[in-house]
Amino acid sequence: MEPRGTSISLKKLLNNMESAVIFEDEVVSQHGVLPRKLHSSLLLGAWKEACRHIQITESTRTIAKALREFLPVGQVLVRRIEVSPARLETVAAGVPAPDYLLPDARSDYDDDQLQALKAWAREGGALHRGLGEPLHGVLSVVTPPGVTSDVIAGLLGSPDQPIGVLVVASTPRTPFTEEHVEIINDLLEPFAAALENDRRVRDLSALRAAAEADKNTLLTRLGRRELADVVVGADSGLKPVVERVELVARSDAPVLILGETGTGKEVIARLIHNKSPRANGPFMRVNCGAIPPELIDSQLFGHEKGAFTGAVESRQGWFERADGGTLLLDEVGELPLAAQVRLLRILQDGWLERVGGHQSSHVNVRIIAATHRDLASMAAEGSFREDLWYRIAVFPLRLPPLRERQQDVPALARHFAERAAQRYVLPTALPTQEDLHLLMTYPWPGNIRELGAVIDRAAILGNGRRLEIAQALGSTIVPQASSGTPSAAVPGAESNLARSAASAVISLDEAMKRHIERVLQITHGRIEGRRGTAALLKINPHTLRARMRKLGINWADYRLSEDEY
Numbered sequence: 001m002e003p004r005g006t007s008i009s010l011k012k013l014l015n016n017m018e019s020a021v022i023f024e025d026e027v028v029s030q031h032g033v034l035p036r037k038l039h040s041s042l043l044l045g046a047w048k049e050a051c052r053h054i055q056i057t058e059s060t061r062t063i064a065k066a067l068r069e070f071l072p073v074g075q076v077l078v079r080r081i082e083v084s085p086a087r088l089e090t091v092a093a094g095v096p097a098p099d100y101l102l103p104d105a106r107s108d109y110d111d112d113q114l115q116a117l118k119a120w121a122r123e124g125g126a127l128h129r130g131l132g133e134p135l136h137g138v139l140s141v142v143t144p145p146g147v148t149s150d151v152i153a154g155l156l157g158s159p160d161q162p163i164g165v166l167v168v169a170s171t172p173r174t175p176f177t178e179e180h181v182e183i184i185n186d187l188l189e190p191f192a193a194a195l196e197n198d199r200r201v202r203d204l205s206a207l208r209a210a211a212e213a214d215k216n217t218l219l220t221r222l223g224r225r226e227l228a229d230v231v232v233g234a235d236s237g238l239k240p241v242v243e244r245v246e247l248v249a250r251s252d253a254p255v256l257i258l259g260e261t262g263t264g265k266e267v268i269a270r271l272i273h274n275k276s277p278r279a280n281g282p283f284m285r286v287n288c289g290a291i292p293p294e295l296i297d298s299q300l301f302g303h304e305k306g307a308f309t310g311a312v313e314s315r316q317g318w319f320e321r322a323d324g325g326t327l328l329l330d331e332v333g334e335l336p337l338a339a340q341v342r343l344l345r346i347l348q349d350g351w352l353e354r355v356g357g358h359q360s361s362h363v364n365v366r367i368i369a370a371t372h373r374d375l376a377s378m379a380a381e382g383s384f385r386e387d388l389w390y391r392i393a394v395f396p397l398r399l400p401p402l403r404e405r406q407q408d409v410p411a412l413a414r415h416f417a418e419r420a421a422q423r424y425v426l427p428t429a430l431p432t433q434e435d436l437h438l439l440m441t442y443p444w445p446g447n448i449r450e451l452g453a454v455i456d457r458a459a460i461l462g463n464g465r466r467l468e469i470a471q472a473l474g475s476t477i478v479p480q481a482s483s484g485t486p487s488a489a490v491p492g493a494e495s496n497l498a499r500s501a502a503s504a505v506i507s508l509d510e511a512m513k514r515h516i517e518r519v520l521q522i523t524h525g526r527i528e529g530r531r532g533t534a535a536l537l538k539i540n541p542h543t544l545r546a547r548m549r550k551l552g553i554n555w556a557d558y559r560l561s562e563d564e565y
Contacts, residue, residue: 042066043186050190056092056198063187064094071183072174074149077167078156078195088165091198150176152184156192164195231264231271232415237405241268241397248395249275254347256392257370259399262449265370266328268399273326278366281325286318289334296339297355301346307356319352319363326366332392333373333384340385347391367392402444402451409440412448416455417467423456426464431455435469442473445511457536461522474518513551516544517558525558 045066049059056078064076076094150170157163168184170176234242248255249272257265266285273283291299298307302317318327329335335343346352347367351360369392378384402409413431421428431439435458444450454472461468519533526532527541533555534541548555 042070042183043190046187046190047193050194051197053194054197054201056194059194060092060094060191063190067094067168067183071168071180072171072176073168074171074174075167075169078164078191079167080164080195080199081157081162091164091195150174152176152181154184154188154191156188156195163192163199166191230415231267232412233405233408236411237400237408241399242271244395244397245272245275248272248397250277252276252366253394254367254369254392255394256375256396257368257399258375258396259370259372260401260447261372262447263399263401264448265399266330268397269326269328269368269370272368273366276326276366278325282322283326283328284318284322285328285330287330289331293336293339296336297342300339301342301352301354302357303355304357307354311356314354317352317354319346319365320361322365323363324365326368329367329369329392331371331373332369333371333375333378337383337385340388344385344388344391347388402447406440409451410436412451413439413455416452417459419452420456420459421464424459426459429459429462429464429466431467431469435467438469438473446515450515460536471522474521509551512547513553516548516551516553520553520555520558523558525555527555 046063049062053059053062060076060078064073067073067076073094077090078092079088080091081088149172152168154166154168155162156166166184166188231238231242233239245268255269255272257268259265269285270283273279286299288296297303298311298315298317300317300319302315302320303311305311305314329343342352346363346365350362350364352363353360375384375389375393379386379389402412410431413436417430418428420426439451439454446453454469455467458467458469458472461471516533516537519536523531523533523536527534527544529535532541534544537544539547545555
């Protein structure tokens with residue numbers, strides 16, 4: 001800084017402010033009255049600094065440095081007002097004079113001080129206290145012993161919603177003038193904007209931290225370490241599928257994923273999305289079979305306010321929400337014919353119209369459809385539109401059932417064992433060779449989903465010490481298609497028997513019945529309780545009893561007799 005009393009050019013000031021506005025040949029006596037043009041340039045520079053920096057500490061230091069060229073400034077503080085708890089917190093400080101001290105980071109205030117602050121806020125503007133005059137304790141600055149300073153305190157924010165205080169102290173024994181008060185008063189708005197920006201940054205940081213914590217919690221519940229799905233078997237049983245995914249992912253061609261329930265159709269759909277140019281866009285999944293027929297149009301295409309009873313506000317449909325990304329239409333074969341017509345139009349030209357709306361809007365969505373049904377036969381029978389079939393089946397992908405990729409069972413079992421340990425907070429117990437032999441001789445009618453459920457159950461039954469695979473599978477491994485009589489669960493079961501059983505096709509109700517019966521054997525007919533059948537199957541006991549009545553299962557047949565206890 002140049003010696004006090006000398007003259008400096010406006011160009012130097014604007015260089016200090018890093019401003020692009022330069023007025024040449026303007027001079028002013030330091031700490032004197034600023035010309036109007038210089039006053040405006042100082043204010044413009046303050047606004048630029050307040051908006052340029054994300055952190056309020058940076059803008060406060062730069063503005064304070066520029067102020068010292070023209071005002072006898074010893075210290076500049078920005079203090080945030082907090083209501084609960086009642087205190088002021090110093091969030092930024094200009095570089096103080098060498099013999100100045102910074103106040104405590106936080107200053108609590110009592111009811112009297114709170115009322116004084118409210119009264120001052122209602123007055124508005126900057127408050128000037130001369131040398132030695134008292135100021136509210138929470139607004140004061142710390143000066144060396146025996147040294148007095150002028151203080152200007154200005155409210156940041158509106159009188160109704162004050163957010164902070166700007167405190168400017170003069171150099172020791174140097175008074176502020178009314179012109180100085182006017183300058184500080186004009187700087188309150190840019191400092192308030194900087195403080196509000198700082199608050200928003202802190203709120204975003206807090207939201208980010210909360211979102212990260214929620215993500216970690218969700219990953220723990222899902223038994224994952226990352227959000228991305230792991231494609232187990234990409235180098236073995238699923239290698240042909242993954243190679244076709246690599247081919248189609250780069251284009252926007254519609255993909256139809258065919259496969260039995262539980263084969264991992266959603267995992268492959270996400271893989272296509274993540275490898276596509278749309279990877280940074282949204283990935284949305286809608287189960288077409290889970291939407292009531294009367295709500296399909298509203299769910300897929302959205303609706304306007306008042307379109308029907310209960311439509312109290314406008315709502316985006318799945319297509320609008322997936323704009324710029326990928327939409328997975330799971331179980332697309334369950335869509336009614338009327339909805340198939342409207343879906344066909346979107347696939348053809350990308351235009352849709354909300355229910356109750358009168359304007360069409362364009363969406364840019366990549367469609368992936370998935371189903372376990374034979375859509376070609378449905379199209380031939382007329383239960384699925386033939387033109388829609390041709391539109392979505394541009395690039396079909398067939399996922400093999402687990403019984404056709406048994407070489408992947410060991411890797412899948414280890415993957416699910418690690419997931420179960422993380423999900424249920426248990427020590428990691430991996431399957432033994434005997435366990436793997438049992439798993440590989442089972443036909444897996446429920447495919448990968450059933451395997452995951454069995455490993456989860458085995459981990460719970462083993463309580464982290466080991467995997468109770470035999471118990472989880474029940475006393476049968478290979479069902480007899482002819483008589484329904486289960487064969488013994490022995491490690492030496494012949495592989496040709498497993499292959500013949502794997503090729504047998506049974507109904508979904510029969511597969512469900514056998515699965516429930518295996519669990520009833522494990523629980524000895526117990527329905528409720530922590531280790532009851534309902535808990536292991538993760539189903540409500542009342543729902544389980546109703547399903548057992550429908551399937552003709554008598555739980556009493558599995559109760560132990562008194563001689564067996």
